[in-house]
Amino acid sequence: MNFAFSEEQDQLRDVVRRFMEEKSSEEEVRRLMDTEVGYDPNVWAQMANELGLQSLHIPEEFGGQGFSFVELAIVFEEQGRRLLCSPYFATVALATNAILNAGTSDEKAALLPGIASGETIATLAFTEPNGRWDADGITMVAREDGGSWVLDGTKMFVIDGNNADLIVVAARTAGTSGEAGISFFTVAGDAKGLTRTALATMDQTRKQSKLEFAGVKATPLGAAGQGWSALSKTLDQAAVCLSNEMAGGAQFVLDMSVEYAKVRVQFGRPIGSFQAIKHKCADMLLEVESAKSAAYYSAWAAGEDNEELPVVASLSKAYCSDAYFHATAENIQIHGGIGFTWEHPAHLYFKRAKSSEILLGDATYHRELLAQRIGI
Amino acid sequence: MDFRDTSAEAAFRDEVRTWLSENLVGEFAALGGRGGPADERGWDTRIEWERTLGRDRWVGMSWPEEYGGRNLNFSQQVIFNEEYAKANAPARISFFGEGLFAPTLIAYGTHEQKSRFLPKIQSVDELWCQGYSEPDAGSDLSNVATRAVRDGDEWVINGQKVWTTLAHRAQWCFVVARTEAGSTGHKGLSYLLVPMDQPGVEIRPLRQMTGSAEFNEVYFSDARTSADLVLGEVGDGWAVAMATLGFERGTAFMSQQLAFQRELREIIEVAQGNGRSKEATTRQDLADSYIGVQIMKYNGMRMLTDLVSRGVIGPSSSIGKLFWSNWHRTLGERAMDVLGTDALLVASEGNGEYELEDFHQIFMSSRAETIYAGASEIQRNIIGERVLGLPREPR
Numbered sequence: 150m151n152f153a154f155s156e157e158q159d160q161l162r163d164v165v166r167r168f169m170e171e172k173s174s175e176e177e178v179r180r181l182m183d184t185e186v187g188y189d190p191n192v193w194a195q196m197a198n199e200l201g202l203q204s205l206h207i208p209e210e211f212g213g214q215g216f217s218f219v220e221l222a223i224v225f226e227e228q229g230r231r232l233l234c235s236p237y238f239a240t241v242a243l244a245t246n247a248i249l250n251a252g253t254s255d256e257k258a259a260l261l262p263g264i265a266s267g268e269t270i271a272t273l274a275f276t277e278p279n280g281r282w283d284a285d286g287i288t289m290v291a292r293e294d295g296g297s298w299v300l301d302g303t304k305m306f307v308i309d310g311n312n313a314d315l316i317v318v319a320a321r322t323a324g325t326s327g328e329a330g331i332s333f334f335t336v337a338g339d340a341k342g343l344t345r346t347a348l349a350t351m352d353q354t355r356k357q358s359k360l361e362f363a364g365v366k367a368t369p370l371g372a373a374g375q376g377w378s379a380l381s382k383t384l385d386q387a388a389v390c391l392s393n394e395m396a397g398g399a400q401f402v403l404d405m406s407v408e409y410a411k412v413r414v415q416f417g418r419p420i421g422s423f424q425a426i427k428h429k430c431a432d433m434l435l436e437v438e439s440a441k442s443a444a445y446y447s448a449w450a451a452g453e454d455n456e457e458l459p460v461v462a463s464l465s466k467a468y469c470s471d472a473y474f475h476a477t478a479e480n481i482q483i484h485g486g487i488g489f490t491w492e493h494p495a496h497l498y499f500k501r502a503k504s505s506e507i508l509l510g511d512a513t514y515h516r517e518l519l520a521q522r523i524g525i
Numbered sequence: 526m527d528f529r530d531t532s533a534e535a536a537f538r539d540e541v542r543t544w545l546s547e548n549l550v551g552e553f554a555a556l557g558g559r560g561g562p563a564d565e566r567g568w569d570t571r572i573e574w575e576r577t578l579g580r581d582r583w584v585g586m587s588w589p590e591e592y593g594g595r596n597l598n599f600s601q602q603v604i605f606n607e608e609y610a611k612a613n614a615p616a617r618i619s620f621f622g623e624g625l626f627a628p629t630l631i632a633y634g635t636h637e638q639k640s641r642f643l644p645k646i647q648s649v650d651e652l653w654c655q656g657y658s659e660p661d662a663g664s665d666l667s668n669v670a671t672r673a674v675r676d677g678d679e680w681v682i683n684g685q686k687v688w689t690t691l692a693h694r695a696q697w698c699f700v701v702a703r704t705e706a707g708s709t710g711h712k713g714l715s716y717l718l719v720p721m722d723q724p725g726v727e728i729r730p731l732r733q734m735t736g737s738a739e740f741n742e743v744y745f746s747d748a749r750t751s752a753d754l755v756l757g758e759v760g761d762g763w764a765v766a767m768a769t770l771g772f773e774r775g776t777a778f779m780s781q782q783l784a785f786q787r788e789l790r791e792i793i794e795v796a797q798g799n800g801r802s803k804e805a806t807t808r809q810d811l812a813d814s815y816i817g818v819q820i821m822k823y824n825g826m827r828m829l830t831d832l833v834s835r836g837v838i839g840p841s842s843s844i845g846k847l848f849w850s851n852w853h854r855t856l857g858e859r860a861m862d863v864l865g866t867d868a869l870l871v872a873s874e875g876n877g878e879y880e881l882e883d884f885h886q887i888f889m890s891s892r893a894e895t896i897y898a899g900a901s902e903i904q905r906n907i908i909g910e911r912v913l914g915l916p917r918e919p920r
Contacts, residue, residue: 152823
C-alpha cells in the first residue's frame with residue numbers, strides 16, 4: 150500500500166503549479182471571465198505545446214502521452230487552485246473521455262490527435278433544459294434520414310459550447326427510454342442548423358452554452374443505441390476530475406483564510422487566536438484533507454479502471470462538492486466585509502464552488518446515486 | 526500510488542489470516558467483535574484470548590525483539606488490525622497497557638523499566654490504567670493537583686484522578702503528578718508508575734449514562750511507589766504524558782473504520798428490514814455515513830504513508846480523532862432514526878438495571894468519544910495552532 154505521489158508526479162505538479170501561477174493570476178482570471186470566449190488561446194496553445202496537458206492521458210497510439218488519471222488529477226487540482234479559465238475541463242474531462250470510452254479504434258484515431266495537439270477544442274453536450282444528469286434526462290432524438298443521422302432538440306449547460314470545434318452529443322433513438330437507446334454523435338461547432346447561444350453564467354469563470362439543433366447532420370460515435378455505459382463511465386471520470394479541481398480550490402481558500410486570520414487584528418489580537426475563527430479553520434482543514442483523500446483515491450480508481458470507480462466517483466463528487474462550498478463560504482465569513490466585495494477574490498471561488506457542485510449532479514444527487522450503487 | 530499489498534505485505538497478511546483461523550475458534554470466536562477497552566462483557570474469556578495473542582507475540586508486535594516483540598513496521602501493524610477486524614475477533618483489553626503505556630515506555634523508559642514491565646504486558650498478567658484527568662484537570666490537563674513527594678526510596682502520592690477506565694481491573698496506573706511543590710502548569714510534573722493493589726489506593730466506580738461503570742474515580746491517600754518508577758526525568762512528566770496522548774490519537778484509529786463499517790452495515794440492514802431505507806432522507810443519511818467511513822479509510826492510508834516515510838505522525842493525528850469521533854456520534858443518532866419507535870425501548874431497565882442493545886450503545890457511548898482523549902474543541906485548537914500555525918490562545 151502506498152498513498153503518495155511519485156517523484157515524477159510531484160515534478161509534474163511543480164511545473165503545472167508554476168504555470169498556473171504565471172498564466173492564471175487573479176488579474177488574468179478577472180480579465181478572461183469578462184470576455185465572451187472566456188479563455189486565452191495563447192495559454193491554451195502553451196498548455197498543449199509546452200506542457201502537453203491536453204494529451205496527458207490520451208494513449209500514445211492516438212497522439213497522446215499515455216499517462217493515467219492520477220497525473221490528470223494533479224493538473225485539475227492545480228487548475229482549481231487558480232480558477233483557470235479554459236476549455237480544458239470540457240475538452241479533456243468530458244469530450245476526450247467520451248471518445249475514449251465510446252469510440253472505435255478508427256474513430257479515436259480520427260478525433261483524438263487533434264485534441265492531443267491542442268488544435269481541437271471539444272465538449273460533451275448531454276444535459277438538456279430539464280437539468281437532469283441521468284439517462285432519463287436525455288430526450289433529444291436522433292433519426293436516420295437518407296443514410297445519415299440527424300439531430301433535433303436543445304442541449305443546455307454545455308460547458309464551453311461556444312468555444313468547441315468538436316461537439317460530442319448524447320441522444321437517443323425514437324421510442325427508447327432510460328438507459329437503452331442512447332447513442333453518441335459528433336458534430337462540428339459550425340455545423341449547419343446548429344445555433345449556439347452563450348449563457349449568462351453565475352460563475353463567470355466557466356462558460357456555458359445553449360445549443361439548439363435543427364436538422365443537424367451528425368456522425369455516429371461508437372455503436373448505435375449502446376452509449377449509456379460509456380456515458381455513465383464518462384460522467385464518473387469527469388466527476389473524478391472535477392473533484393480534484395474542487396479539492397485544489399478548497400485548499401487555496403483555506404490558505405487564504407488562514408493567512409488573513411493571522412494578520413487581521415481586532416480587539417488587539419489576530420482574529421485567528423480566537424477559537425471562533427480558529428475552529429472554523431480547523432474544520433476546513435479536516436474537510437480539505439478529506440476531500441483530497443477522496444479525490445486522489447478516486448483518481449487512482451479511475452486510472453485502474455476498476456469496479457470501484459462508480460462508487461468512489463459519486464462518493465468523491467458528493468464530498469468534495471460540500472467541502473469546497475463550505476470552505477468558500479467560511480472564507481467569506483472569516484474575511485468579514487472585505488470578503489463580500491467584488492474586488493476581493495473570495496466571491497470568485499464561492500461561485501466556482503457552487504457551479505462545480507451543481508455540474509454533473511450535486512451532493513444530494515450523488516449521495517442517492519451512491520446509495521443505489523452500494524445496494525441500499 | 527498503489528493500494529494493493531506488496532508481495533511482502535500479502536505474505537504477512539496470509540500469516541495473520543492463518544494464525545487467526547487456527548486460533549480464533551470456539552468460545553473465542555463466539556465473543557464476536559463487539560465492545561471495546563471500556564467494555565467488560567465476556568471478561569474472563571477475553572483475558573484468555575488476549576493471553577493467547579500474547580503467547581504468540583501478537584501483543585507487543587511492534588516492540589523490539591529484545592523485549593519479546595516482532596519489530597513489525599506500521600504497515601504490518603495496520604494489516605494485522607485489518608485482518609483482526611475482518612475476522613470479527615474480540616475487542617482488545619490491553620489498550621491502555623499495550624496501546625498507550627508500552628510505546629511511551631519504549632520511548633522514555635530505562636532498560637530495567639522495559640524489562641520489568643513489557644513481558645507482563647505481553648503475557649497479560651498485568652493490566653494498566655491511565656491516571657491523567659482530575660476533577661479540575663480535564664481539557665486543561667496541565668492543571669493536575671495530585672502531588673507526589675519523596676520519602677526515602679519511595680514516592681508518596683496524594684490526590685484524586687477521575688474517568689479512570691478499568692482502574693478496578695488494573696494492576697498498575699501511569700500517573701501524572703506534581704513532584705515540584707509550588708509549580709504550576711506544564712512544569713514540575715512527573716510520570717509515575719504506581720501499583721494499584723495497596724492500602725493507599727481507593728477505587729470508586731462511576732456509573733455512566735449507558736448504565737454501566739467502566740470509569741472510576743481513583744483516590745490516592747499516601748499511596749506509595751518505588752523511587753525508580755518514574756518514566757523520563759523527574760519534572761519532565763508533561764512531555765512524557767503528551768507522547769502517550771500522541772499514541773492515543775495515533776495509529777489506533779486507522780483500522781477502527783473496519784469496526785465502524787460493520788456497525789454501518791448492521792444499521793443499513795435494519796433500515797432495509799423496516800422499510801426506512803426507501804425514504805429519501807434516510808438514504809441520504811446512510812450514504813453520507815458510508816462516505817465518512819470510506820474517507821476515514823483513505824485518510825488513514827494517507828497518514829500511514831506519511832508515517833512510513835517520515836516516521837512520525839505529528840499533530841495531524843488530531844484530524845483523525847476529530848473525524849472519527851464526530852462521525853461515530855452522528856452514526857449513533859442515525860441508528861436511532863432508523864429504529865424509529867424501537868428506539869424508545871432498551872433491553873432491560875428498572876430496579877437499578879439499565880441495559881442497552883448495540884445501537885443504543887453506539888448512540889450513547891459515542892457521546893464520550895468526542896470528549897475523551899482530548900475533546901473535539903481541544904483537537905481543533907491543536908489543528909489550528911500546530912498544523913495551521915494560527916496564533917495561540919491567550920493563556
